[in-house]
Amino acid sequence: QVQLVESGGGLVQAGGSLRLSCAASRSIFSINAMGWYRQAPGKQRELVTDITSSGRTNYADSVKGRFTISRDNRKNTVYLQMNSLKSEDTAVYYCTASFMGNQHWGQGTQVTVSS
Secondary structure: OOOEEEEOOEEEEOOOOEEEEEEEOOOHHHOOEEEEEEEOOOOOOEEEEEEEOOOOEEEOOOOOOOEEEEEEOOOOEEEEEEOOOOHHHOEEEEEEEEEOOEEEEOOOEEEEEEO
């Protein structure tokens, strides 16, 4: 089992930046992949980005060039740096981890971008 706790969400103006953090309850060195999903009101949850244990990353087309995922194995934390934020980035952002055949989720953190 792994518990995930997100932080760093908030209200920001369009064009601004935020950094989300996801702290895991165990070493992430052994976690196959970690990532971020988001869910906007009335929409389905969608993958934003993920990163494997080897550091390979994947991004949704809508965030390429603006968002960056990284992981710090020493701190058991994954980060999502979000730059040039747009109103359409407004959503609840969820951290996820693929571990032991299961997908684990954090409680989510709200990101609101005002235009």
